[in-house]
Amino acid sequence: MNQERHADRDYSFALAQRVQELMRDYGPSATPRAYTVWYSYVAGEHPLMNDAIKRLITQKQTLTETDTDTLFEQHLAGGRLAHMAGETSATMLSEIAGVMEMLDLSVDSAAAYNASLSSISQDLTHNAVTRERVREIVGSVVAKTREVATSNRVLEARMRESRAEIEMLREKLEATRLESLTDPLTGLSNRKHFEEMLRACVDAATQTGTAMSLIVLDIDFFKRFNDLYGHLTGDQVLRLVAIVMRESAGNHATLSRFGGEEFGIVLPGLDRTEARGIAEAVRQNVMGRDLVKRSTGESLGRVSVSVGVAAYKAGDSPVSLLERADLCMFAAKRAGRNRTIDDSVGADALQHVA
Structure with a gap:
C-alpha cells in the first residue's frame, strides 16, 4: 500500500x-x-x-x-453546475415526496370519512332510529367532518408552501441551465449552445427548405492587442464586440462566443444577402467605436474584425456550413483583414486561401 x-x-x-x-x-x-x-x-x-x-x-x-x-x-467548470443541479434536483425530489405523503394522508382521511358515512347509512337503514340515536349520528358526522376539514386545511397550507418552494427551485434550475449555456465574460451563448442552435437551424432548413445563414467573425490582431494593453483591456474588447453584435443582429439570431476571440451568429430565415448586411453592420460598428482604457482614460484607438458569411445550401451539415464560414473568415484575413467575405466567391477561391 x-x-x-x-x-x-x-x-x-x-x-x-x-x-x-x-x-x-x-x-x-x-x-x-x-x-x-x-x-x-x-x-x-x-x-x-x-x-x-x-x-x-x-x-x-x-x-x-x-x-x-x-x-x-x-x-x-461544468462540475460545479452539475453539482448545483444535483442539489436542486435532490431538494425538489424531497419536496415531491413530502407532497405525496400529504396526499396519502388526505386520501386515507377521505376513505375513513366515507367508511364512517357508509356505516352510519347502514345503521339508519337496518336499525330503529330514536331521537337519541339521531343525535349521536349527527354528532359523529360533525366530528368526522371537522377532522376532514382540519386535514384539508393542513394539506392546503403544505401545498402552498411546496408550490412556492418548487417555483423557487424551478427558477434556480433554469438559472443553472442558462449559466451552463452562457459565456461568462460576454454573456453570449457558449460553444455548446452555439453548436446546439446551429444543428437545430440546419435541421429546420433541411426539412422545410427555408433559408438560414451563419456568420463567423474574429478580432484582428487580438493577441498583439492583449499583450500590449493587458488581459483586462482585452476582456473589454471582447465585451465591446458582444455589445455590437447584440445591437446589430436582431432578436432571432443566436449570438455566441465559441473561442478566445472568435464569435458566431446563427441566422435562421435569412439568406446570404441579408446575412452579409448584418455582418457588415457588425464590422463597421466595431470599427466605429473608440476604445478607452478604463483605469487611465488612455485612448487605445480602434479594433477591427474579419468576417465570414456562409448561406445554407441543400446537403449542408452543421460541420460543412461552419467550415465554409470559417474559410470565408480566413479569406478575409488573407485579403487584408477588416472586411467581410461570403461564400458566393466559390469553393475554389476559398480553398485557395485556406
Whole structure:
C-alpha cells in the first residue's frame, strides 16, 4: 500500500513538473486556472479540451489568459453546475415526496370519512332510529367532518408552501441551465449552445427548405492587442464586440462566443444577402467605436474584425456550413483583414486561401 502511495506521489510530481514546463513554454502566467487547465491536459482527463488546446497552440503558438479562462469555463467548470443541479434536483425530489405523503394522508382521511358515512347509512337503514340515536349520528358526522376539514386545511397550507418552494427551485434550475449555456465574460451563448442552435437551424432548413445563414467573425490582431494593453483591456474588447453584435443582429439570431476571440451568429430565415448586411453592420460598428482604457482614460484607438458569411445550401451539415464560414473568415484575413467575405466567391477561391 505504501509503495502504491509512493508511486502515485511520484506520478503526481512528474505531472506537476510537466505542467510547469508547458506553462513556461506556452502560457503567459502560472495562474491557478492555468495550472488546472494544464494539469488536466497532461493527465489526459478531458480529451475534448486537449484537442482544443492543440488547435490553439497550432494557430497561435501560445495560450493567452483569455484562452485558459475559456478552456476552464467550457471544459472544467461544468462540475460545479452539475453539482448545483444535483442539489436542486435532490431538494425538489424531497419536496415531491413530502407532497405525496400529504396526499396519502388526505386520501386515507377521505376513505375513513366515507367508511364512517357508509356505516352510519347502514345503521339508519337496518336499525330503529330514536331521537337519541339521531343525535349521536349527527354528532359523529360533525366530528368526522371537522377532522376532514382540519386535514384539508393542513394539506392546503403544505401545498402552498411546496408550490412556492418548487417555483423557487424551478427558477434556480433554469438559472443553472442558462449559466451552463452562457459565456461568462460576454454573456453570449457558449460553444455548446452555439453548436446546439446551429444543428437545430440546419435541421429546420433541411426539412422545410427555408433559408438560414451563419456568420463567423474574429478580432484582428487580438493577441498583439492583449499583450500590449493587458488581459483586462482585452476582456473589454471582447465585451465591446458582444455589445455590437447584440445591437446589430436582431432578436432571432443566436449570438455566441465559441473561442478566445472568435464569435458566431446563427441566422435562421435569412439568406446570404441579408446575412452579409448584418455582418457588415457588425464590422463597421466595431470599427466605429473608440476604445478607452478604463483605469487611465488612455485612448487605445480602434479594433477591427474579419468576417465570414456562409448561406445554407441543400446537403449542408452543421460541420460543412461552419467550415465554409470559417474559410470565408480566413479569406478575409488573407485579403487584408477588416472586411467581410461570403461564400458566393466559390469553393475554389476559398480553398485557395485556406
